[in-house]
Amino acid sequence: MNWGRLNRALHRDLGYFFAGLTLLYAISGIALNHAGDFNPSYNVEKETIRAAVIPQEGNEETILSAVGAKGPVKTVFRPAPGKIQIITEGENIAADTVTGEISVERIRERPLIFPLNYLHLNHPKGAWTYAADIYALALAFLAASGLFLVKGKNGLMGRAMVLTGAGMLLPVVFYLIYH
Amino acid sequence: MARPASNAKKSKFSLEMEMKRAAAVAMVIITLFAGASLAQVFGAGVKGAEKAKVSQILASPEKYVGKKVDVTGPVVNVCKSRGCWAELAGDKDYQSLRVKVDDGVIVFPPALLGKTLTVEGEIERVFIRCSEDATGKKPCGEEKSVYYQIRATGAVSE
Numbered sequence: 001m002n003w004g005r006l007n008r009a010l011h012r013d014l015g016y017f018f019a020g021l022t023l024l025y026a027i028s029g030i031a032l033n034h035a036g037d038f039n040p041s042y043n044v045e046k047e048t049i050r051a052a053v054i055p056q057e058g059n060e061e062t063i064l065s066a067v068g069a070k071g072p073v074k075t076v077f078r079p080a081p082g083k084i085q086i087i088t089e090g091e092n093i094a095a096d097t098v099t100g101e102i103s104v105e106r107i108r109e110r111p112l113i114f115p116l117n118y119l120h121l122n123h124p125k126g127a128w129t130y131a132a133d134i135y136a137l138a139l140a141f142l143a144a145s146g147l148f149l150v151k152g153k154n155g156l157m158g159r160a161m162v163l164t165g166a167g168m169l170l171p172v173v174f175y176l177i178y179h
Numbered sequence: 180m181a182r183p184a185s186n187a188k189k190s191k192f193s194l195e196m197e198m199k200r201a202a203a204v205a206m207v208i209i210t211l212f213a214g215a216s217l218a219q220v221f222g223a224g225v226k227g228a229e230k231a232k233v234s235q236i237l238a239s240p241e242k243y244v245g246k247k248v249d250v251t252g253p254v255v256n257v258c259k260s261r262g263c264w265a266e267l268a269g270d271k272d273y274q275s276l277r278v279k280v281d282d283g284v285i286v287f288p289p290a291l292l293g294k295t296l297t298v299e300g301e302i303e304r305v306f307i308r309c310s311e312d313a314t315g316k317k318p319c320g321e322e323k324s325v326y327y328q329i330r331a332t333g334a335v336s337e
Binding site: 035039042044074075077078079080081085087088089092107121122123 | 253254255259260261268272273275283286289292293294
């Protein structure tokens with residue numbers, strides 16, 4: 001058996017097969033890396049308006065019409081005296097009946113990036129956990145098999161060793177600096 | 180000549196049977212999916228501990244500290260960035276209980292807002308040692324206040 005040919009074929013075909021998952025993890029990885037700067041999964045729109053008068057009692061209709069809420073009411077909660085929170089299908093409304101200030105929060109899943117993050121963070125659990133494990137093992141294989149693709153001065157004993165060593169040194173340096 | 184008519188009758192009958200069977204299977208699938216969409220299980224789910232109301236816990240929280248309970252209430256707030264906590268409205272006005280989960284083990288999505296959630300877990304006491312000056316640079320060992328939350332091991336939304 002020609003091991004070089006088998007290695008090349010496996011590297012090529014697994015590379016093709018897992019290209020989609022690599023893109024999934026790469027794109028969501030960038031988004032999740034910046035979770036401190038923005039919400040990577042949800043788009044949270046906030047709006048504040050001031051209503052002229054909000055009655056102390058029976059004020060739900062006044063608040064809903066002031067913000068133009070369309071969805072049916074799911075829950076009404078009074079967190080503190082003079083405060084009311086109304087949750088509809090799609091809106092989270094908080095009103096201050098004393099000041100007349102109403103804040104509306106609309107939360108939407110970010111298109112494309114939400115499903116990617118959902119899978120990256122293993123929210124489905126179950127079988128997806130094993131699919132992700134297999135992908136991780138395949139990545140390890142791709143990294144290792146890649147070292148043996150080329151022979152000669154650009155191969156394992158030449159360029160490959162230098163660049164792979166430099167790449168492995170990178171996280172070590174960062175760890176030593178920041179830890 | 181009678182044979183084809185009989186065959187046609189037979190095939191019509193079997194087609195009807197097939198359609199009825201397919202309809203029955205579709206009904207079962209739809210019922211299963213409808214059931215799945217109605218209840219969502221988080222973590223270990225709810226296995227059945229002592230039921231407690233938010234008002235009961237907040238009235239005498241020390242009695243519940245370390246105790247495993249099931250608490251039910253509408254979700255009025257969730258962590259939008261990581262889904263690592265939620266807040267249940269109490270059965271009385273001006274009361275709520277924070278539901279804390281281990282990061283990544285259970286994730287509460289914002290879609291839970293307004294839905295009724297039953298949570299199972301232990302009531303725990305949390306000390307707030309620093310308030311606004313919690314920069315991490317100033318030592319602040321003094322206990323300023325305390326609040327109570329449920330450390331959820333599982334939950335089920337209706």
